[in-house]
Amino acid sequence: xxxxxxxxxxxxxxxxxxxxxxxxxxxxxxxxxxxxxxxxxxxxxxxxxxxxxxxxxxxxxxxxxxxxxxxxxxxxxxxxxxxxxxxxxxxxxxxxxxxxxxxxxxxxxxxxxxxxxxxxx
Amino acid sequence: xxxxxxxxxxxxxxxxxxxxxxxxxxxxxxxxxxxxxxxxxxxxxxxxxxxxxxxxxxxxxxxxxxxxxxxxxxxxxxxxxxxxxxxxxxxxxxxxxxxxxxxxxxxxxxxxxxxxxxxxxxxxxxxxxxxxxxxxxxxxxxxxxxxxxxxxxxxxxxxxxxxxxxxxxxxxxxxxxxxxxxxxxxxxxxxxxxxxxxxxxx
Amino acid sequence: xxxxxxxxxxxxxxxxxxxxxxxxxxxxxxxxxxxxxxxxxxxxxxxxxxxxxxxxxxxxxxxxxxxxxxxxxxxxxxxxxxxxxxxxxxxxxxxxxxxxxxxxxxxxxxxxxxxxxxxxxxxxxxxxxxxxxxxxxxxxxxxxxxxxxxxxxxxxxxxxxxxxxxxxxxxxxxxxxxxxxxxxxxxxxxxxxxxxxxxxxxxxxxxxxxxxxxxxxxxxxxxxxxxxxxxxxxxxxxxxxxxxxxxxxxxxxxxxxxxxxxxxxxxxxxxxxxxxxxxxxxxxxxxxxxxxxxxxxxxxxxxxxxxxxxxxxx
Numbered sequence: 289x290x291x292x293x294x295x296x297x298x299x300x301x302x303x304x305x306x307x308x309x310x311x312x313x314x315x316x317x318x319x320x321x322x323x324x325x326x327x328x329x330x331x332x333x334x335x336x337x338x339x340x341x342x343x344x345x346x347x348x349x350x351x352x353x354x355x356x357x358x359x360x361x362x363x364x365x366x367x368x369x370x371x372x373x374x375x376x377x378x379x380x381x382x383x384x385x386x387x388x389x390x391x392x393x394x395x396x397x398x399x400x401x402x403x404x405x406x407x408x409x
Numbered sequence: 410x411x412x413x414x415x416x417x418x419x420x421x422x423x424x425x426x427x428x429x430x431x432x433x434x435x436x437x438x439x440x441x442x443x444x445x446x447x448x449x450x451x452x453x454x455x456x457x458x459x460x461x462x463x464x465x466x467x468x469x470x471x472x473x474x475x476x477x478x479x480x481x482x483x484x485x486x487x488x489x490x491x492x493x494x495x496x497x498x499x500x501x502x503x504x505x506x507x508x509x510x511x512x513x514x515x516x517x518x519x520x521x522x523x524x525x526x527x528x529x530x531x532x533x534x535x536x537x538x539x540x541x542x543x544x545x546x547x548x549x550x551x552x553x554x555x556x557x558x559x560x561x562x563x564x565x566x567x568x569x570x571x572x573x574x575x576x577x578x579x580x581x582x583x584x585x586x587x588x589x590x591x592x593x594x595x596x597x598x599x600x601x602x603x604x605x606x607x608x609x610x611x
Numbered sequence: 612x613x614x615x616x617x618x619x620x621x622x623x624x625x626x627x628x629x630x631x632x633x634x635x636x637x638x639x640x641x642x643x644x645x646x647x648x649x650x651x652x653x654x655x656x657x658x659x660x661x662x663x664x665x666x667x668x669x670x671x672x673x674x675x676x677x678x679x680x681x682x683x684x685x686x687x688x689x690x691x692x693x694x695x696x697x698x699x700x701x702x703x704x705x706x707x708x709x710x711x712x713x714x715x716x717x718x719x720x721x722x723x724x725x726x727x728x729x730x731x732x733x734x735x736x737x738x739x740x741x742x743x744x745x746x747x748x749x750x751x752x753x754x755x756x757x758x759x760x761x762x763x764x765x766x767x768x769x770x771x772x773x774x775x776x777x778x779x780x781x782x783x784x785x786x787x788x789x790x791x792x793x794x795x796x797x798x799x800x801x802x803x804x805x806x807x808x809x810x811x812x813x814x815x816x817x818x819x820x821x822x823x824x825x826x827x828x829x830x831x832x833x834x835x836x837x838x839x840x841x842x843x844x845x846x847x848x849x850x851x852x853x854x855x856x857x858x859x860x861x862x863x864x865x866x867x868x869x870x871x872x873x874x875x876x877x878x879x880x881x882x883x884x885x886x887x888x889x890x891x892x893x894x895x896x897x898x899x900x901x902x903x904x905x906x907x908x909x910x911x912x913x914x915x916x917x918x919x920x921x922x923x924x925x
Contacts, residue, residue: 371432527684545687
């Protein structure tokens with residue numbers, strides 16, 4: 289069974305980096321969004337199983353997406369992948385319901401370990 | 410399109426390198442200063458010598474500018490300008506962990522500039538397998554009028570520079586500072602070479 | 612071999628090198644420092660930097676060094692902010708007036724054996740730079756002053772005085788504050804010049820400027836407007852106040868006896884006074900009101916003060 293995956297990042301390079309790091313079972317149905325607003329549109333209208341979310345983005349940033357998901361009762365596992373690694377930011381993200389915080393640039397073994405922890409591997 | 414323009418992919422890659430550097434630098438900064446630094450998407454654009462002042466003045470009415478040169482291998486070099494708003498002065502010493510009266514305002518912003526520039530550029534350099542050296546930071550001017558004069562009187566020996574602008578907002582202290590990296594023409598070509606190498610890996 | 616070579620080079624450098632452990636004890640220094648600090652190895656090596664150099668601002672220094680260790684970054688200290696950190700002798704004791712070496716210091720994190728944290732401090736002698744920069748700043752200040760001053764009378768020159776008026780005028784209009792202007796002209800200056808020669812005329816101008824200066828308050832702005840014409844800006848002064856000042860100036864000058872080549876010269880002045888009013892749009896309006904009043908004073912027989920007529924708006 290393959291999951292529906294959404295990668296949201298304003299950087300093309302970063303989206304590629306995440307996409308290439310995904311295990312096989314997560315890399316067949318992948319959609320991309322370049323900012324929080326685009327991501328929310330997809331999340332509201334389609335069934336997404338897992339979201340990889342950047343924080344520092346134009347239009348609606350990652351925190352905005354997490355807040356909207358919470359407000360609109362859209363429940364799905366979110367893995368935040370961000371360069372903003374300040375402890376306070378990590379706490380904020382987890383408090384808003386994210387499953388995990390991964391630091392950029394994404395590292396394959398750490399991603400796999402997190403996916404395994406949360407039952408995606 | 411001229412030789413110094415970045416392609417969309419190059420621009421995207423540079424932006425991501427900057428994002429990562431910005432993130433790690435603010436983490437170090439946040440730990441050192443014991444506060445939280447709010448990050449915004451950086452801006453990257455070209456600037457012509459004759460428009461430098463206008464472009465610096467666009468978003469921020471800076472009253473003080475500190476300059477620090479940086480240079481690394483492979484011809485990566487440029488100048489970092491740290492621009493401060495007037496109302497930021499009174500709590501800087503507090504933020505830096507010094508006692509009031511222990512430092513002059515000039516010394517405070519020079520100290521902070523050096524920390525902001527070097528933490529950012531060290532992480533940036535690390536990502537592109539480079540290493541930076543720095544000149545001592547210098548206060549260009551303590552007031553906007555004279556910065557204006559300083560920059561306008563100068564006949565620059567460059568026409569075009571790559572301008573990267575990063576805003577630091579320290580929320581606990583309601584303190585804002587813009588870091589503007591200016592990279593001269595030949596160094597842009599060198600950066601493009603480095604970026605192409607990274608892009609080739611993907 | 613490299614070690615011996617580096618030691619040789621570091622001892623030839625005209626830059627001080629100091630290496631500290633993370634408790635700020637001195638592990639190494641080079642010859643430059645040894646010579647300029649005039650201390651011996653046994654009093655230095657292994658001792659706390661604060662014991663060896665008690666002049667250091669300890670708290671500041673500790674915070675600076677802790678940032679170097681924590682952020683693994685270079686840090687700097689320039690003579691422009693702190694003339695010197697270490698009290699060292701310098702290489703121009705005769706031809707400069709500096710007591711201690713002016714310094715640019717660089718603090719760098721370095722790794723010692725087994726990854727131990729060390730701090731390297733580089734101390735550059737910039738006494739020369741400091742000396743010339745200080746002189747340059749002084750000359751620039753003098754130049755800026757000379758640019759504003761009339762050489763003969765030592766009052767503001769016309770250009771600077773008008774700049775002052777422009778800014779005082781816009782301030783007065785913006786904040787609805789009083790502002791008065793006095794314009795005065797030496798009476799029959801041509802006759803005075805013909806009688807005593809130009810040297811006599813110059814003395815009269817100098818002495819007149821001197822007596823006016825003594826009557827002015829802090830904040831009044833006094834300039835030479837033209838040949839024998841002077842002008843005074845009186846911020847926050849109403850018409851009555853300005854008239855009083857003008858009258859005192861007139862009397863004082865008329866009573867002043869100027870000695871020139873064993874002769875006594877007396878001069879009188881005619882004075883026009885104006886205050887800013889709501890119809891004035893530009894500072895030039897204020898000048899022309901005072902000028903008209905001055906002309907009036909001349910016409911009415913000189914050695915008198917005339918007030919600009921307030922325009923009545925229909």
